[in-house]
Amino acid sequence: MDNPVLAAFNTTFTTVARGIQAVPGSAIVLDYIKNSYQNDPFRVVLELGLAIYAVKYMLSKKYRIDQSNVQLTEKEIDELVAEWQPEPLVQPLSDIQRMELEKTQVIVGAQGPKPKLLSTGKNLLNFASANYLGYITNEDIKKTAIETLHKYGVGSCGPPGFYGTLDVHIELEKDIARHLGTESAIIYAQGFSTISSVISAFSKRGDIIVADEGSNFAILKGTQISRSIVKWFKHNDMNDLERVLESIRVESLANKKRPLTRRFIVTEGLFQNYGDIAPLDKIVELKNKYKYRLILDESNSFGVLGKNGRGLTEVFNISPKDVDMIVGSMANTLSAAGGFCAGPKEVVDHQRLSGQAFVFSASIPAMLAVCASEAIKILTSPQGEKLLKDLHDNATTFSNVILSAPQSIELSAAAGSPILHLRIPQTALATAKILTRDDEKLLLQEIVDEVATKDGLLITRAKYVEHQELHLPRPSIRISICATHTKKEVEKAAQGIKTAFGKALSRRK
Structure with missing residues (x-):
């Protein structure tokens, strides 16, 4: 061979080929590669493209942090830190949110028909919890709970x-x-x-x-x-x-x-x-x-x-x-x-x-x-049937008293329902110059506070996650009737709430 370059290449290729053939199992691998590329030309193009991309990536300019940024002195850094004002983690409370936090009642001891409040130390008649059948204070259930706690942890x-x-x-x-x-x-x-x-x-x-x-x-x-x-x-x-x-x-x-x-x-x-x-x-x-x-x-x-x-x-x-x-x-x-x-x-x-x-x-x-x-x-059991009857009777008694004052209270509830919503009628809102939702909530809170002080009743406004509600209901006071209340207690409570609604609206006229 006259060309010395080709002669050197041929010698090198022959030496490498003999070296590969000397490796045990190399003939099987070479035969697999040869057949794979002959039967799948797309694979040749794909792997060749990947090889070119890998070489280009390895030879490309590496990312480095720009060293031309401005270097600040210690004095400049201290001045910037002193000027920085951190933003609050949460937005400041609105007047209505602050009022709701201040008016939230805390119960001391066990819940029941007449829980004790932390703020006043007084026992109020409970119309705010979903203890419809009075199971929270049921002695048989309490006994069963204690026995189960000892057995299962x-x-x-x-x-x-x-x-x-x-x-x-x-x-x-x-x-x-x-x-x-x-x-x-x-x-x-x-x-x-x-x-x-x-x-x-x-x-x-x-x-x-x-x-x-x-x-x-x-x-x-x-x-x-x-x-x-x-x-x-x-x-x-x-x-x-x-x-x-x-x-x-x-x-x-x-x-x-x-x-x-x-x-x-x-x-x-x-x-x-x-x-x-x-x-x-x-x-x-x-x-x-x-x-x-x-x-x-x-x-x-x-x-x-x-x-x-x-x-x-x-x-x-x-x-x-x-x-x-x-x-x-x-x-x-x-x-x-x-x-x-x-x-x-x-x-x-x-x-x-x-x-x-x-x-x-x-x-x-x-x-x-x-x-x-x-x-x-x-x-x-017969006990359950009596509880359900007492519950429905109490709900009916409460509704009848409230319905006697349609000009000051709007009642939303089905017959015998233990959940009752009391709202201010639309006509009364205009008369009392209540223009916004917050004004309506403040008026209802006045009623809640008044019946707690004068009538010894624990009631609450209905609360909502207002910014997430898709169909936000009107503000209301939600009453929860309990079967363990006596008829006299229910009548007295309804009468007190009715009177409080009337007084609250008259003060706004």
Whole structure:
């Protein structure tokens, strides 16, 4: 070979080739590479491009901090630090927020029909807590709780799916399902997160939720985290509900390329923000007509409405099987903790893996689970029937006194409902020159303070997370009736509140 460069290259290549062939197994590797590149030319182009990019990256200019920045002297740094004014971590409190903090009452000792306040040391008649049947002071439940505490300890310290499920949890689920007449039930550790977790476990992105705009804050959060398409209908307006359902049907027919979606109607049984009940018979009729699933939140109606406290299905004599999911809280009527979802077995089993609040939260303490089971047993006994009757009678007595003053009080509540909202009538607002929402809240707070001082009543304004509410209700005083109040106490309380409303409005004229 005349060219010395080619001769040197040939010698080098031959030496390298012999060196590679001397490595054990090299023939197999070379044969694999040769066949791979012959059968897949795209691979050759891809790896060649990656090799070029790697070489270019290695040879590119490395990033360095710019050394031309201005160097400050110690004196200049001290001057800048002295001039710097830090921003507050939170915004300053408004006048109404400061008032709410100052007026918040703190109870000393156990809660009950007549708790003691820290600020005054006085015992007030309690119309502010959801102790509807008086289970908080029930001696039988207290005794059962103490016995369970000694046997199981304080908490389960683990999620239900791992090591947090005890026999008392399983029994409670059976008790709830048996009481409601459903096939199965599942319990959650926290009442607020139950309904939001149930909604998001079944309704996903692209699915459709049709919900009552008067629903509570937990339902609102459930619809938001589900990322579904949410349509709201006017509160308890069945004509508007049908209008929304029909518009969705027409839109679906027009858009034939739209994929098949799951569809849900979501509403409350007894509305926390209004005190009225949903017309379940009409909702079930529309649900069947338009082929929707129904999620019913009975957090306030479970244990309160119906002859045996079974909720709206018992009130309207509707089979629980016609409601796909019955959701409720055990922290209200049962005076325990947590929540539940009852329905068909497949609905319940799905939540054991997909209900986020179930999977990722420690189960409720055994003591509270046993208390809830004991409370359900009382509901079905003669004692429970008497408590429910006393509760409904007290609610009716209170409503009758309030309704005798329609010019100064607007009452929002269903017949026999233990939740009553008292608002200032629209006509009275104009007469009293109440122009803003804050003015209305201040006037209601005056009433709360006056009945606490003069009549010995503990009542409260309804509170909301106002900047997050989608449909913010008007300011109101929320009254919670208890079965352990006597008729005389209820009449006296209603009369005192009625008088306070009248005086507060007269002072503004």
